[in-house]
Each structure stands twice: as structure tokens, then as C-alpha cells.
Amino acid sequence: MSKITQLPFEKPxxxxxxxxxxxxxxxxxxxxxxxxxxxTLTKQAEEFKKNLYNNLKPYERIQIARxxxxxxxxxxxxxxxxxxxxxxxxxxxxxxxxxxxxIARIDNQPVVLIGTQKGKTTKENLEYNFGMPHPEGYRxxxxxxxxxxxxxxxxxxxxxxxxxxxxxxxxxxxxxxxxAENLLEMAxxxxxxxxxxxxxxCSGGALGLAVANKVYMLENAYYTVITPEGCASILWNxxxxxxxxxxxxxxxxxxxxxxxIIDGIIKEPLGGAHYDPELTFVNLKNVVxxxxxxxxxxxxxxxxxxxxxxxxxxxxLNG
Amino acid sequence: MGIxxxxxxxxxxxxxSRTINTAVIDDEVGKLWTKxxxxxxxxxxxxxxxxxxxxxxxxxxxxxxxxxRIAQVVDLATFEExxxxxxxxxxxxxxxLKTYKSRQKDAFEKTKLNDSIITGIGKINGEKMAIAVMExxxxxxxxxxxxxxxxxxxxxxxxxxxxxxxxxxxxxxARMQEGIFSLMQMAKxxxxxxxxxxxxxxxxxxxxxxxxxxxxxxxxxxxDIIIAEQGARMGFAxxxxxxxxxxxxxxxxxxxxxxxxxxxxxxxxxxxxxxxEVIANLVxxxxxxx
Numbered sequence: 001m002s003k004i005t006q007l008p009f010e011k012p013x014x015x016x017x018x019x020x021x022x023x024x025x026x027x028x029x030x031x032x033x034x035x036x037x038x039x040t041l042t043k044q045a046e047e048f049k050k051n052l053y054n055n056l057k058p059y060e061r062i063q064i065a066r067x068x069x070x071x072x073x074x075x076x077x078x079x080x081x082x083x084x085x086x087x088x089x090x091x092x093x094x095x096x097x098x099x100x101x102x103i104a105r106i107d108n109q110p111v112v113l114i115g116t117q118k119g120k121t122t123k124e125n126l127e128y129n130f131g132m133p134h135p136e137g138y139r140x141x142x143x144x145x146x147x148x149x150x151x152x153x154x155x156x157x158x159x160x161x162x163x164x165x166x167x168x169x170x171x172x173x174x175x176x177x178x179x180a181e182n183l184l185e186m187a188x189x190x191x192x193x194x195x196x197x198x199x200x201x202c203s204g205g206a207l208g209l210a211v212a213n214k215v216y217m218l219e220n221a222y223y224t225v226i227t228p229e230g231c232a233s234i235l236w237n238x239x240x241x242x243x244x245x246x247x248x249x250x251x252x253x254x255x256x257x258x259x260x261i262i263d264g265i266i267k268e269p270l271g272g273a274h275y276d277p278e279l280t281f282v283n284l285k286n287v288v289x290x291x292x293x294x295x296x297x298x299x300x301x302x303x304x305x306x307x308x309x310x311x312x313x314x315x316x317l318n319g
Numbered sequence: 320m321g322i323x324x325x326x327x328x329x330x331x332x333x334x335x336s337r338t339i340n341t342a343v344i345d346d347e348v349g350k351l352w353t354k355x356x357x358x359x360x361x362x363x364x365x366x367x368x369x370x371x372x373x374x375x376x377x378x379x380x381x382x383x384x385x386x387x388r389i390a391q392v393v394d395l396a397t398f399e400e401x402x403x404x405x406x407x408x409x410x411x412x413x414x415x416l417k418t419y420k421s422r423q424k425d426a427f428e429k430t431k432l433n434d435s436i437i438t439g440i441g442k443i444n445g446e447k448m449a450i451a452v453m454e455x456x457x458x459x460x461x462x463x464x465x466x467x468x469x470x471x472x473x474x475x476x477x478x479x480x481x482x483x484x485x486x487x488x489x490x491x492x493a494r495m496q497e498g499i500f501s502l503m504q505m506a507k508x509x510x511x512x513x514x515x516x517x518x519x520x521x522x523x524x525x526x527x528x529x530x531x532x533x534x535x536x537x538x539x540x541x542x543d544i545i546i547a548e549q550g551a552r553m554g555f556a557x558x559x560x561x562x563x564x565x566x567x568x569x570x571x572x573x574x575x576x577x578x579x580x581x582x583x584x585x586x587x588x589x590x591x592x593x594x595x596e597v598i599a600n601l602v603x604x605x606x607x608x609x
Contacts, residue, residue: 164536166556166564171574172582175555176535183509184516184541203493204505204536204555211506225493225502225533235415235495249498250411259410261499311510312471314503315464316410 004274007063013052016045053270056220058252059243062228064220064272065160065199071277073100073115073158076198079281080288081106081113087147089140096137098129098165099209101144106156107289112148114141114209115158118199131200132165135178138208142182145189154192154292157209160199162227164208179208186211187311192295192303194288196266197221198273213298213307214291215261217253218284219268223261224251261314263291355379371591380550380591382528384430385437385454388487392595393450398441401476402469406433410464411498419496426457434465435490438473440482444599449477451486455529460490462533463497467504470538474511483521483602488539492532505537512541521605523598526553526576526585540584544601547576547585548594554579 006014020041027034056064064070077084081104089095101114116133119125141157148155164175186193195212201223217223231249232241250256253265267283269276298306353364357379367374371391372381383391389398406423413419427433435457441450451473453460470486477484493501515522524542526535528551535555547553554574562569572578576588589597 164555166560168561168565168567168569168573171554171556171561172584174540174582174584177540177584179536179555180505180509180538180540183506183537184513187506187510187513188517203502204533207502207505208536211509223499223502225498226495231495245415248411248413248415249495251498256499259499261503308510308514311503311506314500314507315468316408316497316500317464317468318406318408 005068007060007067009052009060009063010271013045013049016041016048020045049270053272057243058222058246058249059228061220061252062200062222062242062246064274065218065222067272067274068120069274070160070199071273071280072120073117073160073198075277076115076158076281076284077102077104077113079277080285081111082108083110084113087144090136091143092136092139094134094136094140096129096134096140097127098131098133098161099137099141101140103153106285106292109154109289109292111154111156111292112144113156113158114144116161116206116209118160129165131161132163133161133205133208134165134167134170135173135175138164138178138182141209142178142185145182145185149189149191152191154194154295155189155212156288156292157193157195157212159195159197159201159206159209160221161202161205162200163202164205176204179204182208183211187308188304190300190303192292192298193307194291194295196284196288197223197262198284202227211307211311213295213303213310214263216264216266216287216291217256217262218266218273218280219253220272221253222246222251223253223256224249353381356381373591378549378590380528380548382455382489384456385432385452385487385489388452388527389437389439389441389450391591392443392487392598393441394443394445397447398439398450400437400439402438402472404433405465405468407463407465407497409496410500411496413496413498415496422458422496430454430457432457434463434469435460436466436469438469440476440480443485443602444595446599446602447482448602449473449480449482449484451484453487453489453534455489455491458494458496459492460488460534461492461494461501462490462504462537463494463501464504466490466494467501467507470508471511474515477520478514478518481518481520483523483605484515485523485525485598486538486542487525487527488530488534489527490530490532490534490539492534501533505533508538509541512538521602523601525589525594525598527551529553531555531557543605544587545585546594546597547579547588549576549588549590551576 084104086102100117116131117128118131119128193212195210195215197217228242228246229239231245233239256262269279273280353367355374358377360376438451523544525546527548530553
């Protein structure tokens with residue numbers, strides 16, 4: 001536990017745990033029996049934890065979603081698939097490392113897996129560009145989507161991105177049209193598409209991999225039209241109001257499920273995926289396996305039609 | 320986000336006397352003279368208006384509103400508007416420093432429109448087509464549920480009536496006040512374009528000043544033909560966001576129509592007076608019977 005980087009709002013928990021450790025040490029050194037005090041405090045700590053984590057504010061969830069130790073796409077690949085083979089490149093000059101794709105088996109079913117990749121260290125983050133794809137990344141994904149379609153393989157996408165990269169080169173090579181073409185082509189694909197937002201699902205950069213038959217979110221993931229910081233700096237004239245923007249934007253999984261934007265929520269261990277990655281892998285895998293089996297019942301036309309109908313119905317209108 | 324830049328600019332413009340590229344027709348009504356933002360010439364307002372709101376000295380294209388655009392490109396008395404009454408339900412009950420509802424009300428007062436797009440069926444140089452025009456003066460032309468729905472319905476009608484579609488974009492991007500619902504309009508409109516593709520109907524987008532964010536990353540750049548209007552700026556991310564991210568000075572022509580033509584992102588640039596005939600000609604060239 002102590003190796004996990006604590007988040008500001010978690011401080012009270014760590015304080016109580018430190019206190020418990022102190023008492024234990026004191027008890028050992030002095031020989032005074034403090035068992036009952038330790039027990040009471042431990043119980044209090046558990047209660048406090050449950051209460052805290054079950055009532056997280058949106059901006060606290062965001063901090064969990066962005067936690068440096070949160071499992072990444074390649075962690076999921078390693079732990080929920082077998083026979084993984086990475087397939088590189090957009091066939092037009094680039095292998096964008098912030099979107100990784102390949103082929104593997106999930107529960108024996110071959111699938112094409114594509115995800116945004118973040119690093120856990122600075123060095124890794126530089127390689128993966130902090131999970132912010134360039135147009136070439138979306139085009140690599142599109143090439144792999146078409147590969148999946150040609151061989152009748154279901155597609156699973158794993159999304160954790162603060163957004164598509166805002167850069168000069170990205171504009172020149174068509175960041176907008178690269179995302180747009182993925183939206184268009186995903187609408188046409190004849191194979192099942194399952195998208196899972198595991199951390200940050202920010203804006204068009206996330207949606208460019210998320211037009212799917214089934215969309216799931218991890219419990220502490222968030223899915224939004226703009227980062228709360230970006231929204232706050234525009235509407236509150238100050239990025240420091242990100243917590244307010246996070247509430248106003250309604251970015252949490254429970255609201256999105258209620259509004260039929262997503263199809264299900266994947267449970268995380270108490271405190272977030274990084275406290276028990278193994279359990280997170282199992283939970284995610286179970287949901288994906290179930291979705292794969294459900295979607296295998298639909299023929300090509302049904303897959304396209306139900307996907308279309310799902311997005312056709314989205315919007316909040318009067319009249 | 321494109322809208323970020325736009326709003327930032329708007330704030331700056333409030334504080335500066337010399338503004339760039341903000342000529343909205345409504346502001347000119349009743350004025351006798353129009354000052355060109357580009358060359359500084361003082362021109363008789365009537366002369367500029369008759370010249371499609373293009374500077375008669377330097378060719379600078381003033382920003383025009385949706386109604387003026389329709390008056391300019393659609394043949395006289397052929398435009399039949401559809402779905403004018405669709406309004407947003409404010410699904411998040413969104414409130415920042417102001418409520419979304421009050422922003423909608425202000426935008427309505429300013430534009431007399433229910434949202435940032437007008438859709439309908441009309442003729443352009445004799446060619447019948449489904450037409451959509453975005454209104455930048457309504458909350459920065461941002462795309463929420465109404466824009467998504469009206470574009471989708473327009474495309475559905477086009478498929479039913481076998482008509483080509485032309486959309487004039489002008490937008491800062493997605494509408495933050497509708498949160499995830501506005502993001503989903505990108506998916507919804509792109510799905511609609513997929514159906515249009517399947518029906519083999521021509522789809523032309525005309526990117527006008529300015530086109531950014533969620534519109535660029537969805538139906539805006541999915542045109543079979545993409546035309547940029549002369550003088551328009553466009554892109555995915557806004558200039559300021561990019562400058563902050565890469566900490567580099569961007570070239571002066573960054574994100575202009577010329578810049579995107581040079582980088583292969585648009586098929587052509589048209590001046591305002593060319594648009595009508597180019598669109599009609601494209602429709603004729605793509606139909607078997609003409």
C-alpha cells in the first residue's frame with residue numbers, strides 16, 4: 001500500500017493508517033497491550049475509507065482516473081489476452097505510439113485490440129506522447145478496423161486519453177478529418193465493436209475509437225466533451241475551477257449510464273483500479289467476454305443497424 | 320478546442336478597439352460606412368453589401384450570418400426551411416457563471432434563431448439540394464443536440480428524396496453546456512453521413528470562417544468535396560491551445576484556408592462570388608443525367 005502515490009483527498013486515510021502503525025510499534029516496544037485501540041482505529045479507518053470512496057466527487061474520480069499507477073492499455077493486453085501480437089504502423093510513414101493495436105485472444109476468441117497507451121514513467125510518457133494521438137494514430141486504428149472486418153474479427157478498443165494532440169503537425173496532417181473518418185467508418189463496420197473507457201475519455205480524441213455496439217466505463221473513468229480544466233478556463237475564465245466544471249459537465253459513469261450514453265459500468269476495487277489491478281483485469285475481462293458473446297448473436301446488418309440506432313437516439317431535445 | 324480560442328478572442332476583442340474579423344452583418348445594419356478590417360478602407364455599407372460582404376478594395380471576406388448566406392447562395396424564393404422549432408432540452412441543467420438557459424435566451428435575442436443552424440431544401444443555380452447553414456452568432460456556432468438532430472434529419476430527407484447535400488459550417492466546436500450529449504452529436508452526424516455515402520448521394524461541405532473542434536472532427540470534413548471559403552480559418556485545435564502546448568510561434572498563415580489547401584486538407588478554395596456556381600457545377604458533374 002505504501003508504495004502507491006496518495007492523492008490529496010486520500011490524506012485522512014493515510015494519516016489514520018500511519019497512526020495505526022505507530023500504535024503497533026509502540027505496543028511492540030513497550031509491551032503494553034493496545035490491541036483494542038488498534039482494532040477500533042482499524043475499524044474506523046475501514047468505515048472512513050468506504051464512506052470516502054463511495055461518495056467521491058467528480059473531480060476526485062478524475063484524479064483516480066489519472067493516477068500514474070492506473071493500469072494502461074498494455075497492462076490489460078498482458079492480463080486479459082493470450083497470443084498477443086502487436087501490428088504496427090499506418091502504412092503511410094508513421095507508427096504513432098500513443099495508439100497501439102494488435103491481435104490476440106480473449107477467452108480463446110481472436111479479436112483485434114486497439115487502445116490509447118499512456119506511460120507510467122516520464123520516459124514512457126514521452127514515447128507514448130501522454131496518450132495523445134496524432135492523426136497517424138487514428139489512421140493506424142482505421143487500418144486495423146478494416147483488417148478486423150476483412151477477417152470477421154470483433155474489435156475491442158481500450159480508451160484512456162486526455163485528448164487528441166493539439167499540435168502544428170497534427171493540424172497539417174488532418175487531426176479533424178482523421179477522427180471524423182474513424183467515426184464514419186466505425187459506423188459502417190460489419191463486425192462487433194466493444195469500447196471500454198478505462199481512464200480519461202476526453203473529447204473527439206476518445207470518441208475516435210469509441211463508436212461501438214457496446215460502450216463500457218470503469219467505475220472511476222470519466223467521459224467528457226472537453227477536459228474540466230479546458231471548460232473551466234473558458235467558462236469560469238480560470239482552470240482552477242476545474243472541480244466546478246467537472247460537476248457541471250456530468251462526466252461520471254453513473255450519470256452516463258442513466259442517460260444511455262454507455263451500456264455498463266465495470267466495478268473497480270475500493271479506492272480505484274491501481275489498488276488491485278488483478279481484480280480490475282478480471283472485472284473488465286468478464287464484461288468484455290459477455291459482450292462478445294451477446295454480439296456474436298447479431299448478423300452484419302443487425303450490428304450496423306443497432307449501432308446506428310443507438311447514436312441516432314442520442315441528444316436532448318424539446319419539440 | 321477551437322471554441323476555447325474563439326472565446327478567448329472574444330474577451331480580447333472587448334478590450335481592444337481595433338478588432339479583427341468580427342464583422343457580423345447585424346452590427347452593420349443602419350450604418351452608412353463599413354470599415355474593412357484588413358485594408359482599413361472606409362467603404363459605403365451598401366456597396367459592401369451588394370458585393371456579398373466582400374471588401375471592394377482588397378477582397379476581404381466579412382463574416383456573414385446564416386440568413387445572409389442563404390440569401391446569397393440559394394435561388395430566390397426556393398428555400399423551404401425544415402425543423403426550425405427543434406430546441407435543446409438543457410439535459411445537464413448546466414450552469415457556469417451564467418445558466419445555459421440564459422445563454423440560449425441571449426443567443427435567441429441576438430439571432431432570432433432557436434439554435435446555431437438553419438436547414439432546408441432549396442435550389443442553388445437551379446440544382447435542388449438539401450442545405451444546412453450554421454450560425455456563428457448563436458453561441459459561437461457550437462454543436463449541441465439540435466445541430467446534430469437537424470443535420471441528421473436533413474440527411475434522412477436527402478436520402479428519401481435522393482438529393483445532394485451541402486453544409487456551410489461555421490463553428491467553434493462542440494457545445495460544452497450540453498456535455499457528453501454534444502460530443503455524441505459528432506458520432507450521430509457521422510453515422511448519418513455513412514448512410515448518405517451508402518445512398519451514393521453527393522455531400523459537399525463548405526468550411527467558412529471559422530470552423531473548429533467537433534465540427535471539423537465530424538461532418539465538417541466528411542464531405543465528398545470539401546470547399547474552404549476564401550479567408551476562412553479552420554482546424555481541430557485552436558491556435559492558442561497549440562501555442563501553449565508546443566511552446567512555439569506558429570506561422571502567420573497557420574490554419575487559414577490557404578494553409579489547409581497547401582497541406583492537402585481541402586479540395587479547393589472558393590471566393591464568395593464563385594461558391595454558387597461551383598456548388599451547382601459539382602452537383603451536375605456528379606449526376607448521371609446531366
